[in-house]
Amino acid sequence: MACQWRAMEDLYQDGLIKAIGVSNFEQPQLEKLLASAKVLPVVDQIETHPYFQQGTMHALLHDLNIRHEAWGPLGQGKSDVLTNPVLAEIAQAHHKSTAQVILRWHLQRGEIVIPKSIHQDRIEQNIDVFDFALTAADMAKIAGLDKNQRGSADPQDNAWLEKSTTMA
Numbered sequence: 001m002a003c004q005w006r007a008m009e010d011l012y013q014d015g016l017i018k019a020i021g022v023s024n025f026e027q028p029q030l031e032k033l034l035a036s037a038k039v040l041p042v043v044d045q046i047e048t049h050p051y052f053q054q055g056t057m058h059a060l061l062h063d064l065n066i067r068h069e070a071w072g073p074l075g076q077g078k079s080d081v082l083t084n085p086v087l088a089e090i091a092q093a094h095h096k097s098t099a100q101v102i103l104r105w106h107l108q109r110g111e112i113v114i115p116k117s118i119h120q121d122r123i124e125q126n127i128d129v130f131d132f133a134l135t136a137a138d139m140a141k142i143a144g145l146d147k148n149q150r151g152s153a154d155p156q157d158n159a160w161l162e163k164s165t166t167m168a
């Protein structure tokens with residue numbers, strides 16, 4: 001990890017790239033990196049959605065002044081989050097879709113979101129989230145949906161990591 005980060009720092013310090021960041025770093029990896037980094041990461045991209053809210057990492061990144069970027073912000077279509085009745089009720093009250101409510105929730109938590117869709121109408125819908133605001137009560141209801149349920153493998157699972165990064 002150290003030499004990859006040094007290479008990124010060199011590119012940054014040579015003015016060839018504007019910012020450097022990490023993905024799927026949790027506290028141990030961040031602590032190791034920050035102990036020797038000359039340039040701090042501006043962003044950490046981690047799985048985050050209403051069923052996996054990443055409360056501890058969210059607070060840690062805030063304290064470290066590293067932006068929390070949510071990958072799989074809509075749950076990657078791997079759960080029923082997009083049809084969750086609590087989210088559907090909030091969506092109906094704001095005349096928005098459930099996806100828009102989820103994206104707005106991320107934004108109001110101060111996160112960067114990178115939803116993916118192959119459909120034009122959904123891409124347009126996913127950016128149309130700046131004309132309404134969730135109330136404190138809405139935010140609290142969504143906070144209550146957390147199941148600490150990952151949609152994908154745990155990036156700190158060394159066996160999975162070795163398998164997924166080793167060429168067959």
Ligand SMILES: NC(=O)c1ccc[n+]([C@@H]2O[C@H](COP(=O)([O-])OP(=O)(O)OC[C@H]3O[C@@H](n4cnc5c(N)ncnc54)[C@H](OP(=O)(O)O)[C@@H]3O)[C@@H](O)[C@H]2O)c1
Nearest residue numbers: 023071072073074075076077099114115116117118119122
């Ligand atoms: N750093 C990492 O380890 C990591 C891992 C995974 C993903 N990512 C990144 O995260 C980003 C997004 O993640 P993702 O695609 O995995 O998950 P996602 O954005 O949470 O979910 C995408 C799924 O939601 C559907 N969808 C999108 N907008 C919708 C809407 N308005 N209404 C209903 N369904 C909607 C999409 O279907 P349709 O396409 O059919 O509309 C697709 O099935 C990508 O840029 C990806 O590269 C990063």
